[in-house]
Amino acid sequence: MTTVVTVVIALLLLALAAWTLVARDAFLAVAGFVAYGLLLSLVWVRLYGIDVALTEAAIGGGLTGALLIGAVARLRGTEAAAWSERAGAGAWALAMLLALGVTAVLALCVLALPEPPPTLAPQAVQNMGATGVANPITGVLLAFRALDTLLEAIVLVIALIGVWSLAPDRFWGGRPGLRHRADPDGILAYLARVLPPIGIVVGVYVFWAGADHPGGKFQGATILAAMWLLVQMAGLADSPLTGSRWLRAGVVVGPLVFIAVGLLGLWSAGAFLAYPPDWAKPMIVAVEVALMPTLVLVLALLLNGAPARGGDR
Amino acid sequence: MADFLLWMGAFVLLMVALGLVRVARGPGRAERMMAAQLLGTGAIGALLLFGAATGEPAVVDVALTLALLSAFASIAFVKFAVVQDRQAGGGEGDE
Amino acid sequence: MKALLDLFSIVAIASGALFYLAGTVGLLRFPDSYTRLHALTKADNLGMALVVIGLLPQVDGLLAGLKLVLVWLLVMLSSAAVSQLIARSARGLDRRQ
Numbered sequence A: 001m002t003t004v005v006t007v008v009i010a011l012l013l014l015a016l017a018a019w020t021l022v023a024r025d026a027f028l029a030v031a032g033f034v035a036y037g038l039l040l041s042l043v044w045v046r047l048y049g050i051d052v053a054l055t056e057a058a059i060g061g062g063l064t065g066a067l068l069i070g071a072v073a074r075l076r077g078t079e080a081a082a083w084s085e086r087a088g089a090g091a092w093a094l095a096m097l098l099a100l101g102v103t104a105v106l107a108l109c110v111l112a113l114p115e116p117p118p119t120l121a122p123q124a125v126q127n128m129g130a131t132g133v134a135n136p137i138t139g140v141l142l143a144f145r146a147l148d149t150l151l152e153a154i155v156l157v158i159a160l161i162g163v164w165s166l167a168p169d170r171f172w173g174g175r176p177g178l179r180h181r182a183d184p185d186g187i188l189a190y191l192a193r194v195l196p197p198i199g200i201v202v203g204v205y206v207f208w209a210g211a212d213h214p215g216g217k218f219q220g221a222t223i224l225a226a227m228w229l230l231v232q233m234a235g236l237a238d239s240p241l242t243g244s245r246w247l248r249a250g251v252v253v254g255p256l257v258f259i260a261v262g263l264l265g266l267w268s269a270g271a272f273l274a275y276p277p278d279w280a281k282p283m284i285v286a287v288e289v290a291l292m293p294t295l296v297l298v299l300a301l302l303l304n305g306a307p308a309r310g311g312d313r
Numbered sequence B: 001m002a003d004f005l006l007w008m009g010a011f012v013l014l015m016v017a018l019g020l021v022r023v024a025r026g027p028g029r030a031e032r033m034m035a036a037q038l039l040g041t042g043a044i045g046a047l048l049l050f051g052a053a054t055g056e057p058a059v060v061d062v063a064l065t066l067a068l069l070s071a072f073a074s075i076a077f078v079k080f081a082v083v084q085d086r087q088a089g090g091g092e093g094d095e
Numbered sequence C: 001m002k003a004l005l006d007l008f009s010i011v012a013i014a015s016g017a018l019f020y021l022a023g024t025v026g027l028l029r030f031p032d033s034y035t036r037l038h039a040l041t042k043a044d045n046l047g048m049a050l051v052v053i054g055l056l057p058q059v060d061g062l063l064a065g066l067k068l069v070l071v072w073l074l075v076m077l078s079s080a081a082v083s084q085l086i087a088r089s090a091r092g093l094d095r096r097q
Helices: A002-022 A026-046 A050-074 A076-084 A089-111 A121-126 A136-144 A146-164 A187-209 A217-233 A245-269 A277-304 B002-025 B029-054 B059-087 C002-029 C033-058 C062-096
Strands: A307-309
Touching (some): A002 B002, A050 A217, A050 B059, A136 A146, A136 A277, A146 A245, A187 B059, B002 B029, B002 C002, B029 B059, B029 C002, B029 C033, B029 C062, C002 C033
16 A cells, blocks of 8 residues: 555656656746655655655755746746757757666666665664764764764855855945835735744754754754745845855854864864764754854855845945 | 555645646646645645654654745745746736 | 544545545636635645644644644645735736736
8 A cells, every 4th residue: 555655656756857847937847846846855754764854845845946936037038048049859869868877777776786785874873872862863964974064064155155256246245136025014024924933933943853853953944044035035124234244153153163063072082073972962962053053044145146236345 | 544544645645746737737827836835735734644644753843844835935936926027027016 | 432533533534635626626627817726725725624633633642733733723824825925916917918
């Protein structure tokens, strides 16, 4: 019975993916993509990856959808030119052959894995007690593979700087995008007043629950960023001034605290990002709390885009 | 009971799939905007059913996140549809 | 007692699925955007409400039940507001054409 359900979901996903690829209207393609992301989180739940399902629902469903819609709005003028340059049948056939080839190679590799597949999961679960957290994903992300998480946080900050660098010189340090306007007595403003408090509670809850249950800083930060963007979209707050010191301090506080904790580990436990035996949980919590403002600011600012007005020159 | 919940979840997903046909075919812009709404109510219903069938309590957290983020995605769609038409030379938008 | 609760759940969830069916049929068959939007939001929301009510006896603990109710209220609030926004945007588009 469960196989029937899984097959239904798999077929539905394939159909959605095909639709997103062949859709003529960019708006329609983005709608298909958002549907695909939201449905993919269901697949993750079926595979018992609840943490991944949370991240997929938050990022793949909501945030990426909003990002792509903003891109579609900006590219409106160039759509006609893009369609006239569409590739011919030969290029399509070659692309399809390549895609099928890669899929076949991947399938062969998965089917040829030794039984049981080599994995570090039992060892990780065995040593979970030393980390002080009960959620194995959080333990791996912030204790066993903390270096990867640190590098990911730094990559996010660099990505933000990359997006900001697209601004013309005279707008550097200014505000991104146009000021949104909405009727202050209208429905959008109402929603932007009622939803964010609930969203903030849910976001902080998902962040805090990540220690022992599925959740964590990334999912919580995405919810908080989405709520802030909602307030901006309703015109209740302007997009932030990217040259503000507080903003920039908030963006870098996460990686800086993470590096400081790593150096502390070097001094007190013998290796970069090692945790002394009874201090693991407090240090993990400190790193997570410091990463929250970074993630919220970076995610929201990435969606806002490059500064387009104001500025200090 | 778990089997029944699983089947009901699959049925709700099937309804979502059929609804997506309308989103794909629907002649107006409004139909596209309904995609996130449709997924919002449908996928959350299916998710809650699957979660109860497998006895996994954290699935309700995924449903909470889905509810918030699908509302956010719908609003982004509506916002940018309005912006686009203003750019294309329309009159004032309705909000 | 458990059998009675299970029966209640089955009845509620089955009616919820029926409303989902009604909503989807409306979405596919109604003649214009506004009626389709109406079918989608009202019927699907009622279906989800019945599903949540049916699942309440099946979860362990008060906290889990409260979370289910929170999901329901959140979906009701956001879909009510968002459907109004979509309808107004559609009306604005229609007026311009």
